[in-house]
Amino acid sequence: MTEYTLDTAREALLALQRKMAAYEHALGLLQYDGATTAPKATAENRGASIAVLSEEVYRLGTSKETVELLEYLDSRKDELTEKERRMVYLLLKDIRDMQKIPMKEYIEYEELTVIADDVWHKAKEASDFEMFRPYLEKLFEMNKRFAKYIEPDKDEYEHCLGQYEEGLTTATLDKFFSKLREGIVPLLKKVSEKEQVDDGIRFGEFPIDKQEELSYYLMELIGLDLDHVGLSTTEHPFTTSLGSHFDERITTHYFEDDFVCSMYSVIHEGGHALYDTGSADELAYTVLDGGTAMSIHESQSRFYENIIGRSRAFCKLVFPKLKELFPKQMEGRTAEDLYRAVNKAEPSLIRTEADELTYSLHVMIRYELEKAVFAGEIEVKDLPREWNRLYKEYLGIDIPDDKHGVLQDSHWAGGLMGYFPSYALGSAYGAQFLAKMKESVDVDKCIENGDFAPINEWNRENIWKHGSLYTPAQILDRVLGEEFNPDFYINYLSEKCKDIYGV
């Protein structure tokens, strides 16, 4: 047993996290390489390396030596800095949660998610829910069981929610979603009775190299440091930090016949990257580096994508660049055409392609279904039927097949039950942040002038620089100084609808 003093333990705490960061760097890069560059038949080889390194980092994080160190520091937590306390808390929490799960079941679960993901891909391709059902049942069942192991006195679904958003309750979410439903469903009905906007501007022929030029232009425009943030292309866009916030990668997917998809992907992932790279440098190589919780992350990505990116001022700002890159395609078009096209609202099948107005309804449906399965009100086998029913009820559309319905998302196959609500929360947080930001920053003027520094500085000071030092609730409390209130989001959406559709 190592004899620690407070000083040596503090050093050991940093050394431990540096080591973990190196493993996370390697693991992140292996995944990133698989999604971007790797030849197509190399997955098995990569999987073998990922398995070995994951086991090594797991062993490092849960070794007797590590537990001793963390418990020593925990026993002297009053003498630690706020940052150190949070590091010890986060590291110990992971270990203690893990220790409550029997190792055999933990490994079984890890294997299950790998197989389930593979089966899900095939089931989605074949639009065959029955193929996926046994795995999904097992995944729900094990998530429930693990929840009971870790927090025996808590509602199992609430435990799952808390994994992605510390302290989130179903009471909060019920209230939140019912407000959204009451606000958005009638709005959507009114919009659907109006004449639809013309979004012809987005379709045509847009060469990939020109779209790539647009990507870099947008990244620089919103304030990303291209010396530290890279761009690649993947099937599904994502953002990842490698080792620390000093090396960030975003990805996009280009469609030659529609430039808007990649344009807003880049701004969305760029928002994530702004948040991650905005961590204070002193947090690098610690568990506090990068953002706290998915919801705050989405509040930033969706803030840049929607609140900024789909504003009239932003469309005006970037339109000259579009004319320069796509002179023929933009002939006879205006910035206003762009503004209207990227704010077209209509019910659709696929969450990731949904517009701002309908997006939260997609999320709400998933939340209601997860909650019902956890509560035993419905069974996994009922999910396709219930999915289709809710899409009809909230969005008024018919689901043609499970591929475009219950099988569309990868989250459940990966065991991420309780993850979806963060997406909607993030959008709503963003709207409330905007109101707060406007108290000291002339946001519209900044966008008009292409001067994102004041906006980014506000986000940096209030949100980014703290990394995951604070919980989402603490961030909200510090930034807003008032309760989270989804009305800001409803109002924001209403104004947009009024502007575009006059409703």
Place this chain on the structure above:
Amino acid sequence: MTEYTLDTAREALLALQRKMAAYEHALGLLQYDGATTAPKATAENRGASIAVLSEEVYRLGTSKETVELLEYLDSRKDELTEKERRMVYLLLKDIRDMQKIPMKEYIEYEELTVIADDVWHKAKEASDFEMFRPYLEKLFEMNKRFAKYIEPDKDEYEHCLGQYEEGLTTATLDKFFSKLREGIVPLLKKVSEKEQVDDGIRFGEFPIDKQEELSYYLMELIGLDLDHVGLSTTEHPFTTSLGSHFDERITTHYFEDDFVCSMYSVIHEGGHALYDTGSADELAYTVLDGGTAMSIHESQSRFYENIIGRSRAFCKLVFPKLKELFPKQMEGRTAEDLYRAVNKAEPSLIRTEADELTYSLHVMIRYELEKAVFAGEIEVKDLPREWNRLYKEYLGIDIPDDKHGVLQDSHWAGGLMGYFPSYALGSAYGAQFLAKMKESVDVDKCIENGDFAPINEWNRENIWKHGSLYTPAQILDRVLGEEFNPDFYINYLSEKCKDIYGV
């Protein structure tokens, strides 16, 4: 202490190598990412991760547990298979060599190479040998010292040579290079008296995307499996295996005004990749996976690049593709023009850009200089003068500055003393392999028909599939059944010169 049986030890031996392969995969990918995709200000972050993981893999490879395992297996080596014996030998050799170096000096050396490489970059840029000299002196000194630690009874330079080519002696190399000198220097003199060939075909405007298409065409043509071999672009082309021979990456560098550079880079690196990916699958995730020694590796890369790639038949074969990709640039040109252009021979300053005929002379100069420094016949400070003298003597050219002279290669800055001769040996091996191959394969006919299967099968059976099961000497012995004889190479070069220059 673990109690082994032969069976459990065998399993542990494989598990150890699987683990090592995962670390090598991660480390290789970090380097590859740095050279290909990473944003430019991320080197420090990457360096931090590489340092941590290198230490982990070093610790794994030299731990008490590992040594016990290997020594147990070594004590029962008569009961092991040939492959297992070789694995134990190679793993133990590394450890035993390492153990002879005081840890403090080992770490000092590791740090020195990192700094020396950085200084070398700057010194080369500034063409300032004096800036680099103190580091180079230290590097030579430490290489000498380490050689004495590891093999006290052996000539220090010979020890260094043996690190890259098991069993290689200065006697062999002296004989080899003197034959080359006697053969090549007069040939070069005769060539220089002839009218120079017209290589105008290679210059013009060659769009990168078309050159990329050419790269993939060539990779497939020579038989690479693109499902397992990827292509990227880098400043300096290279080849790397990730984790096992199932994931191989080659890189190239495109010049828009000269398509020949990248074309032959791709074939050269493709040759390395053919060798690596040709390892028997049962060698995957062991130290026997991939090629044995640099010289055999170069024999393959230079075989495909030069012997095949610069043959008349190959130029005929690929010319229609060039016409298709670059119709305007190829107007009025013929396959024969290509053949002559890519075989133009003339003395030049830079090794990596040298033609087939002069290439070995560049290598020979480096060999003579290294040998003289190790023997104390010259000092490091004399290297620029001696370099320039030898270039004048063998190649008849004047070195304008050290950037284009003694500072051009990165090898010495990385501490790779004794590495250069492999390049020349590989070229010569290739010529002798060709003669042997022709006994059973109609090589010219195969190339003419674009049917590389018989050529590749011959290489696979004789060389590739063995990975590093055999030493280079054993490979030569098995393949040739006769002594290595550089006359094959001289004859090959002479015939080429006769064909192109009529000398």
